[in-house]
Amino acid sequence: MPRKKWEIPERQATDEDVYLNRRKFIRRAGLGTIGLLAGCIPEKLLNPATLVDPTKYLGPTIIEPIPPSEWYPAPTNDEFSTLDRPLTDEAVAAKYNNFYEFSTSKDVWRYIDNFEPAPWTVEISGLVPEPKTYDIDYLIGIMDLEERLYRHRCVEAWSMAIPWTGFPMRDLIDFVQPLSSARYVRMISFFNPEVAPVQWDRSDWPWPYTEGLTMAEATNELTLLVTGVYGHEMPKQHGAPLRLVTPWKYGYKGLKSITKIEFTSEQPATFWNTLAPHEYGFISNVEPQVPHPRWSQARERFITTDSNPTELRDTLPYNGYAEYVAHLYE
Secondary structure, eight states: OOOOTTOOOGGGSOOHHHHHTHHHHHHHHHHSOGGGGGGGSOHHHHOGGGOOOHHHHHOOOOOOOOOGGGSSSOOBOGGGSOOSSOOOOHHHHHHSBOBTTTBSSSBGGGGOTTOOOOSOEEEEEESSSSOEEEEHHHHHHTSOOEEEEEEEEOTTSEEEEEEEEEEEHHHHHHHHOOOTTOOEEEEEEOOOTTTOHHHHHTTTSOOSOEEEEEHHHHTSTTOEEEEEETTEEOOGGGTTTOEEEOTTBOGGGSOOSEEEEEEESSOOOOHHHHHOTTTOOSSOBOOTTSOBTTBOOSEEEEOOBTTBTTEEEEOOGGGGTHHHHGGGGO
C-alpha cells in the first residue's frame, strides 16, 4: 500500500525515550536564552535592524514546575553513584552535623523545632539582567533534580559519605544569565535570632552566615544546590530547603538555608574568613598537606555508623575530586 503524504518512515520517528521526556525538554528549553529557539524563529525576527522583538513573536516563556510530590526519589547520576567507602548511616548523619545558627556542637537536631523552612523564597540579585525573588517550590520545580553520592569532609578532620539530591548550580546560572562582569557568587543564609539561638547568644558574630565562590567554581560540574538527602526531602538540620554542596572544599563552605544569591564583580566577605581569617580562607579546598593551625589535615575520622564512628583514613587531595577541580587552581 503506498505511503500517505502525512506518513514518515519508521526510522525517522522520534525515539520513545525522547518522547516520554518531552516535559523535561520543554522545561529545559525555558531555562536558556532565546538563542536556543533561534531555529524556530524567522530570520528577519533575529535581525536587530528590523527592530522586531522576538519575544513578542514567541509569546511569554512559561516553565511548568514539577510539583514537590514528584521530586523524590530523583534519578541517580551514574557518574557519582559509587565511592571508595560505604554510605554513612542516615540516622548518624542526621544527628552529627554543624549548623552554627542553632548549635556550636553537633546536636543541631535538638534546637530546630521552631525553625520553619516553608514558605521560603530565594532572592537573585546583583549583576543579573533581572533581579527577582523566587518561591522555593517554583525554583526547585523547574530544575532537573538528581542524586549524587559525595564524600563530605569537615575542616574538623571528620568525614562522611552522603547521597545528596539537588541540581547543578550552573543550571541556575544558565537560568538567570548573569552579566559577563560577574566574577563571584555571594550566598546568604537566613537571619532570625528568635528561632536560631546562636544568632542570639553570639550576636557579635558576622550574621547572617555568608559564603562565596568564584564563577568558575560555581559553574563547575560538581557544585550542587541541594534540596534533599537519602532519597527524600532534606531535614532542617541539614539546611532545608536549599543548601550548597562543594565536595572538594571543607564543609563550612556548604552554606545552609540559602535566602539570597548575588552575582558580584568583587570577592565577597565570608562568615568564617571574617570571624577567624588566620584559620579559614576564602577558597578552603581540602588540602591534606596543609595543616589547620591547630591540627593536622592529613587524616580524617570517617563516620559510618554508631558502632564504628572512628575509622581513620588518609585524606585525599581535593577530597578525591582533583580530576574535576585541580585545573581551577593552577
